[in-house]
Amino acid sequence: MNNQIKHRKLGTEPLVGMYYVSECIKCGWIGSSGELTEDDAQCLQPVGDDHCWGDTDEIGADRLLELMQSGAFDKPAAQHQGEPVMPGSEEFSHMSTIELRGYHAGWRAACMRNRPAAQVAEVPEGYCIMPRRLTAENGAKALLLGEFKLRVTKECPECCELEEPTEGCSMCDGEGEYEQRHTIPWDQIKFIYSQAVAGLARINKPL
Structure with missing residues (x-):
């Protein structure tokens, strides 16, 4: 698995049911396999005006912990003892597993609080907004x-x-x-x- 990817993104869907933790070997995305294409489990992360379409592998807890401790995820710095803790810094590398979990949880909460108001996209003539996948949950x-x-x-x-x-x-x-x-x-x-x-x-x- 490629360990040289500098900026990795975390998935947003919860890990439920038969889904597993997956890693894209092309862009380094980590998340639930529920966010992948259903037929061949390719990565659907946005890349410019398209998607990544990279192949993915299932990973275990050891690999996930390795990536978390290496500061590989593309996240902004969190406030820690009054000063930002930068991923990859010496202070970050010494954070415990519990502190790392809190770091990422705090980042997600901050994003939810500070995200800009949603903008309504203009739908071109002859088009409509549809889900990426057909599921029981979306009807x-x-x-x-x-x-x-x-x-x-x-x-x-x-x-x-x-x-x-x-x-x-x-x-x-x-x-x-x-x-x-x-x-x-x-x-x-x-x-x-x-x-x-x-x-x-x-x-x-x-x-």
């Missing part, structure tokens, strides 16, 4: 599950060896073919959506 599963079906025409197994289909056949009613309807599974719906989001993000960059 997509209840809205879309079972809504999409695929019609498949198959040859009637009862009449396929006959010269003419049997009139009144229980399967094809004398047509020689019958139609089946298959419901598109939820995992496939999510995959198609994620591919559309990733592809459109690449080709619709602001000028």
Whole structure:
């Protein structure tokens, strides 16, 4: 794993369920795997007008502690005994694990207090604001599950060896073919959506 990355960012989503701690080998981002692409676990951190798209690895507590103690995270200095403690400084390197946790927790709280008022983005004609991923939490599963079906025409197994289909056949009613309807599974719906989001993000960059 690359230890030379100077500025690393922490994820914002909580580590819940089956998600794991993940590290991007390209930009150094650390966070929950729930923030990655669902199909191939690529990093979605903003880079200019695009995303990182770097590959990621699952990491354990030892690796996470190593990065925290090295001051690798891209965070502003916190107030410690009246003076800022800079990541990578001698004082920072001697902070205990408990102090490090407090350092990062304090930084997050300060960001929440001091963040600028949200600005409403102007949505271009023909566009709308949509989530990156379809989930049960944002209502997509209840809205879309079972809504999409695929019609498949198959040859009637009862009449396929006959010269003419049997009139009144229980399967094809004398047509020689019958139609089946298959419901598109939820995992496939999510995959198609994620591919559309990733592809459109690449080709619709602001000028």
